[in-house]
Amino acid sequence: DSGVTQTPKHLITATGQRVTLRCSPRSGDLSVYWYQQSLDQGLQFLIQYYNGEERAKGNILERFSAQQFPDLHSELNLSSLELGDSALYFCASSVVAGVGTQYFGPGTRLTVL
Amino acid sequence: DQQVKQNSPSLSVQEGRISILNCDYTNSMFDYFLWYKKYPAEGPTFLISISSIKDKNEDGRFTVFLNKSAKHLSLHIVPSQPGDSAVYFCAASADIQGAQKLVFGQGTRLTINP
Numbered sequence: 001d002s003g004v005t006q007t008p009k010h011l012i013t014a015t016g017q018r019v020t021l022r023c024s025p026r027s028g029d030l031s032v033y034w035y036q037q038s039l040d041q042g043l044q045f046l047i048q049y050y051n052g053e054e055r056a057k058g059n060i061l062e063r064f065s066a067q068q069f070p071d072l073h074s075e076l077n078l079s080s081l082e083l084g085d086s087a088l089y090f091c092a093s094s095v096v097a098g099v100g101t102q103y104f105g106p107g108t109r110l111t112v113l
Numbered sequence: 114d115q116q117v118k119q120n121s122p123s124l125s126v127q128e129g130r131i132s133i134l135n136c137d138y139t140n141s142m143f144d145y146f147l148w149y150k151k152y153p154a155e156g157p158t159f160l161i162s163i164s165s166i167k168d169k170n171e172d173g174r175f176t177v178f179l180n181k182s183a184k185h186l187s188l189h190i191v192p193s194q195p196g197d198s199a200v201y202f203c204a205a206s207a208d209i210q211g212a213q214k215l216v217f218g219q220g221t222r223l224t225i226n227p
Contacts, residue, residue: 002156002158002159004156006156031213033213033215041219042202042217042218042219042220043157043202043204043217044217045214045215045216048212048213050212055211055212056209056212056213056214058214090156090157092156094213096213097211097212097213098208098211098212098213099144099145099206099207099208099213100145100213101147101159101162102147102159102213102215103159104149104156104157104158104159105156106154106155106156107154107155107156
């Protein structure tokens with residue numbers, strides 16, 4: 001158990017819908033990262049937040065957004081969903097904003113029908 | 114542009130022998146490297162890391178070697194155990210303006226045969 005929690009574990013929705021994925025980092029970690037793992041892809045970095053502020057952006061679509069709240073939990077919002085958005089979404093956390101070890105949650109499996 | 118490559122999608126090793134997983138990277142800005150292990154339906158689990166100022170880091174049965182001139186790192190597992198069967202991801206990290214850019218390889222599926 002990494003100490004990072006993600007809800008829900010599974011999510012099934014239809015195209016065009018909007019969903020919110022939630023992540024609680026390990027106690028004491030200030031950085032939260034979001035990753036997407038599609039069927040044939042490795043882990044793709046989406047976005048990083050550090051202590052409530054956006055710190056880095058990766059391959060995140062404009063239809064996706066995230067935020068980190070004062071209690072340091074984070075939410076990833078996915079809107080106008082398409083079939084290709086079906087994937088595993090992982091959250092990770094670390095103590096620092098820069099180089100360091102990231103600890104991953106169990107993931108949310110999103111299926112778009 | 115695949116900045117981190119694990120060229121072997123799968124590897125099969127006999128229990129008790131050494132498992133060697135390889136990883137190559139292209140960006141010389143990467144200065145911290147990590148290996149993660151992933152079981153189906155679970156998140157990646159951190160295994161071991163190495164900073165670019167070192168060429169070897171050891172933790173129990175796991176040793177990571179870094180060859181900066183060749184931009185190559187490897188993970189050695191010895192002796193290999195059936196519970197080591199999983200997908201192993203190599204990741205490379207660089208600090209970009211105070212943020213961590215972590216790039217993952219495609220993974221190698223390791224199977225340990227009894």
